[in-house]
Amino acid sequence: MCGIIGVVAQVDQPVAPIIYDGLTVLQHRGQDAAGIVTCEGEHLYQRKANGLVRDVFQQRHMDILIGHMGVGHVRYPTAGTSSCAEAQPFYTNSPHGISLAHNGNLTNAEELRDQLYRKDLRHVNTNSDSEVLMNILAHELLERGKTYMDDELWFNIEDAFYAVSKVHERCRGGYAIISMITGYGILGFRDPWGIRPLILGRRDSPNGGDEWVLASESVALITLGCEIVRDIEPGEAVFITAGGELYEKQCSDKASYTPCIFEHVYFARPDSIIDGISVHRARLKMGRKLAARVPTEHPDSNIDVVIPVPDSGRIAAMELAKDLGVPFREGFVKNRYVGRTFIMPGQAIRKESVRKKLNPIPYEFEGKNILLVDDSIVRGNTSAKIVQMARDAGASKVFFASAAPPVIHPNVYGIDMPAKNEYIAHGRSQEEVSQEIGADWLMYQTLEDLIESCQGGACGVEEFDASCFNGVYVTGDIDEEYLAKLEDARNDSAKKKQMKNDEILEIHNEP
Numbered sequence: 001m002c003g004i005i006g007v008v009a010q011v012d013q014p015v016a017p018i019i020y021d022g023l024t025v026l027q028h029r030g031q032d033a034a035g036i037v038t039c040e041g042e043h044l045y046q047r048k049a050n051g052l053v054r055d056v057f058q059q060r061h062m063d064i065l066i067g068h069m070g071v072g073h074v075r076y077p078t079a080g081t082s083s084c085a086e087a088q089p090f091y092t093n094s095p096h097g098i099s100l101a102h103n104g105n106l107t108n109a110e111e112l113r114d115q116l117y118r119k120d121l122r123h124v125n126t127n128s129d130s131e132v133l134m135n136i137l138a139h140e141l142l143e144r145g146k147t148y149m150d151d152e153l154w155f156n157i158e159d160a161f162y163a164v165s166k167v168h169e170r171c172r173g174g175y176a177i178i179s180m181i182t183g184y185g186i187l188g189f190r191d192p193w194g195i196r197p198l199i200l201g202r203r204d205s206p207n208g209g210d211e212w213v214l215a216s217e218s219v220a221l222i223t224l225g226c227e228i229v230r231d232i233e234p235g236e237a238v239f240i241t242a243g244g245e246l247y248e249k250q251c252s253d254k255a256s257y258t259p260c261i262f263e264h265v266y267f268a269r270p271d272s273i274i275d276g277i278s279v280h281r282a283r284l285k286m287g288r289k290l291a292a293r294v295p296t297e298h299p300d301s302n303i304d305v306v307i308p309v310p311d312s313g314r315i316a317a318m319e320l321a322k323d324l325g326v327p328f329r330e331g332f333v334k335n336r337y338v339g340r341t342f343i344m345p346g347q348a349i350r351k352e353s354v355r356k357k358l359n360p361i362p363y364e365f366e367g368k369n370i371l372l373v374d375d376s377i378v379r380g381n382t383s384a385k386i387v388q389m390a391r392d393a394g395a396s397k398v399f400f401a402s403a404a405p406p407v408i409h410p411n412v413y414g415i416d417m418p419a420k421n422e423y424i425a426h427g428r429s430q431e432e433v434s435q436e437i438g439a440d441w442l443m444y445q446t447l448e449d450l451i452e453s454c455q456g457g458a459c460g461v462e463e464f465d466a467s468c469f470n471g472v473y474v475t476g477d478i479d480e481e482y483l484a485k486l487e488d489a490r491n492d493s494a495k496k497k498q499m500k501n502d503e504i505l506e507i508h509n510e511p
Contacts, residue, residue: 001029001030001076001103001267001414001415001416002029002030002073002074002075002076002088002101002102002103002104002216002414003023003026003027003028003029003030003073003074003103003215003216003217003220004026004071004072004073004101004102004103004176004177004178004198004214004215004216005019005022005023005026005071005072005073005101005178005213005214005215005216005220006069006070006071006072006101006178006179006180006186006188006213006214006215006240007019007022007069007070007186007211007212007213007214008068008069008185008186008211008212008240008241008242008244009068009069009205009211010068010205010207010208010209010211010244011068011243012068012207013068013205013206013207013211014065014066014067014068015038015067015068015069015070016036016038016062016065016066016067016070017062018211018213018224019036019038019070019071019072020036020053020057020062020072021223021224022072022213022215022220022223022224023036023053023072023073023074024053024054025217025219025220025223025269026074026215026216026217026219026220027052027053027074028267028269029074029076029103029216029217029267030073030074030075030076031052031074031076032050032075032076032077033048033049033050033051033056033073033074033075033084033086033087033088034048034049034051034052034053034056034057034072034073034074034075034087035047035048035049035056035072035073035075035087035088035089035101036048036057036065036070036071036072036073036089037070037071037072037089037091037099037180038065038066038067038069038070039067039068039069039070039099039180039182039183039242040066040067040068041067041183042097042182042183043067044067044091044097044099044182045064045065045066045067046065046089046091046099047061047064047065048073048084048087048088048089049084049087050084050087053074068242069180069185069186069242070180071089071099071100071101071178071179071180071186072089072101073087073088073089073101073102075087075088076416077416083126085125085126086126086127086128086130088100088101088102088128088130089101089180090102090128090130090131090134092134092135092138094138094142095138095141095142095145095155096141096155096181096182096183096184097181097182097183098134098137098138098141098179098180098181098182099179099180099182100130100133100134100137100177100178100179100180101130101177101178101179102129102130102133102134102175102176102177103175103176103177103196103197103198103216103414104173104174104175104176104191104195104196104413104414105129105173105174105175105412105413105414106129106132106133106171106172106173106175107172107173107412107413107475107477107478107482108171108172108173108477109129109132109173112132112133112136112170112171113132115170116132116135116136116139120135120136120139122135122138122139129173133167133171133175133177134179136166136167136170136171137163137164137167137177137179140162140163140166140167141159141160141163144159144162144163145159155181155184157185157239157241157247160181160187160237160239161237161239161247161249161251164187164189164237164251165251165252167189168191168192168235168251168252168254171191172475172477173191173195173412173413173414173475174191174193174195174196174260174413174414174465174475175190175191175195175196175414176188176189176190176191176196176197176198176216176232177189177190177198178198178214183242184241184242185239185240185241185242186212186214186239186240187237187238187239188200188214188232188237188238188239188240189232189235189236189237189238189251190232190233190234190235190236191234191235192234192235192252192254192255192256193234193255193256193257193258193259193465193474193475194233194234194235194255194256194257194258194259194275195258195259195260195413195414195465195474196216196259196260196413196414197216197217197231197259197260197263197268197274197275198214198215198216198231198232199214199215199216199217199218199221199228199230199231199232199274200212200213200214200228200229200230200231200232200238201213201214201215201218201221201224201226201227201228201229202226202227202229203224203225203226203227209244210244211244212240212244212246213226214232214238214240217268217269217272217274218272218273218274219269219271219272222271228273231274231275231276231459233250233255233257234252234255234256234257234258235250235251235252235254235255236248236249236250236251236252236255237249237251256463256474257275257459257460257461257462257463258463258464258465258474259274259275259461259464259465260411260413260414260415260464260465261450261451261454261464261465261466261469262404262411262415262468263279264277264279264282264283264453264454265286265312265375265376265403265404265450266312266375266376266404267415270283270312270315273457273458275457275459275461276456276457276458276459276460276461277454277455277456277457277458277459277461278457280315282453282454283312283315283316283319283375283403283453284315284316284318284319285319285452285453285454286315286316286319286403286404286445286449286450286453287315287316287317287318287319287320287321287323287373287403288319288320288323288453289445289446289449289450289452289453290316290320290373290401290403290443290445290449291319291320291321291322291323291324292323293443294320294324294401294443295324297443298399298441298443301369301371301397301399301441302369303324303326303369303370303371303399304326304327304368304369304370305321305326305327305328305329305331305364305368305369305370305371306320306321306324306326306327306328306329306370306371306373307328307329307330307331307332307364307365307370307371307372307373307390308328308330308332308372308373308374309332309358309372309373309374309375309383309386310330310332310334310358311334312374312375313372313373313374313375313403316373316375316403317373320371320373320401326371329364330361330364331360331361331364331365331370331390331393332358332359332360332361332386332389333358333359333360333361334357334358335356335357335358335359338356338357354381354382354385354386358386358389360389360390360392360393361393362393362394364393365390365393365394365395366393366394366395367394367395367396368394368395368396369395369396369397369399370390370395370397370398370399371399371400371401372386372387372390372398372399372400372401372439373400373401373402373403374386374400374401374402374403375402375403375404376402376403376404376407377400377402377404377406377407377424377425377433377437377444378407378417378418378423378424379418379422379423379424380423380424380425380433380436380437381424383400383424383437383439384436384437384438387400387437387438387439388438391438397440398438398439398440399439399440399441399442399443400434400437400439400441400442400443401442401443401444402442402443402444402445403445403450404444404445404450404469405444405445405446405447405450405469406423406425406430406433406444406469407423407425407468407469408420408423408425408426408468408469408471409467409468409469409470409471410467410468410483410486410487410490411467411468412467412473412478412482412483412486413465413467413475415468416490417468417490418490419486419487419488419490420483420487421487424436424437430442430443430444447466447469447470450466450469451463451464451466
């Protein structure tokens with residue numbers, strides 16, 4: 001999962017500060033690396049490195065990022081690698097000079113990599129599927145241009161839309177893309193299932209005229225003072241020229257609206273609206289659904305207080321407490337300087353970070369029956385440590401509610417969930433998971449209730465990719481062989497090896 005943003009400002013308006021501000025708002029989507037590429041005429045200017053946005057970009061970097069259009073990216077390493085070489089945006093010089101930022105994951109990347117080498121005669125320099133997708137786009141754009149390359153101007157917007165349609169034909173998986181064609185404009189598009197989000201906004205330039213912003217979440221647009229235009233539709237592409245003209249086209253004849261439901265469970269900010277669905281409202285409904293089941297499934301619990309696991313469990317916990325008529329309390333203080341443990345590469349780092357990230361307030365626990373509410377349970381290590389912290393703080397009983405169903409299948413569309421046998425719910429009943437995390441009882445959200453919590457909105461979304469819960473992969477191309485390879489790449493030992501290789505690579509690359 002990553003955060004992407006693209007901006008076309010007025011000619012006299014520097015774009016880098018706008019992209020920087022947008023990336024800081026999208027920082028929750030990736031904390032591994034950040035990058036910005038800007039364009040001034042036919043020249044590109046770039047800065048990217050490992051680290052948070054505030055650390056990667058100093059004033060001296062912003063001063064050299066000149067130009068009125070550009071693309072930005074914050075990275076969360078889906079494949080478990082944190083090499084600086086895979087920081088985005090990526091760039092290829094042919095044709096025109098293409099810079100690209102990608103959120104998602106291709107499920108046929110290996111097949112495409114082989115096609116690029118043997119058939120398209122293009123070289124891919126990293127292990128990133130984002131570079132694969134960029135080269136597919138570049139190849140199709142080049143092939144289209146060859147039909148009239150003797151003309152004085154051999155690029156038009158239909159070329160871009162044609163290339164996107166070919167990307168949809170060749171690429172499988174979830175992807176939201178913002179790509180800059182040097183000197184011409186910015187291209188944005190989504191996969192035909194709309195798995196990964198992308199939204200368009202417009203604002204008035206300080207010097208008059210329109211400025212356009214594409215981003216992963218609406219919160220970036222609102223922060224930048226944009227009017228939300230709409231979500232980019234599944235399979236659709238938009239092109240914003242360097243002069244600020246907007247063009248739109250549906251580039252897939254097989255588009256269907258099935259966005260990733262885990263955006264609403266965990267990844268997206270609560271103040272975002274994704275595909276017309278308020279993340280905040282969806283999480284309120286998740287809490288309401290849980291509350292409706294507590295009296296019948298656990299009638300004698302005598303819950304004294306509901307305490308959220310910060311931050312993504314808070315909204316569901318608030319609504320659950322309200323509906324149960326039980327006090328809601330903040331029982332954990334969060335260290336704001338520790339990143340989101342879910343998106344940290346490597347289980348050892350995640351384990352170490354839990355205690356550094358949260359600290360209990362003993363007064364809220366002493367002698368009480370506590371109901372802890374979290375957004376989801378994946379490995380269970382974090383949940384077990386939090387339950388133990390509650391007991392150590394003096395809780396009489398500790399109950400646990402998950403706003404999501406049990407995670408028992410890999411996510412293949414851009415979320416780096418662990419190998420299947422590392423899920424705490426894999427091969428265990430709800431009661432067994434409860435024992436593993438040390439809770440007196442555990443309640444999971446049902447998948448039906450989760451889907452009902454997220455349905456509707458301005459885009460009328462009724463179906464979702466919920467593959468990590470039900471094992472149904474909407475792209476229809478995932479088999480046991482693919483999942484076995486994915487498990488080999490995602491288990492903790494493989495990630496430790498990759499992290500070690502990244503460290504060696506970075507040392508060799510040091511000046």
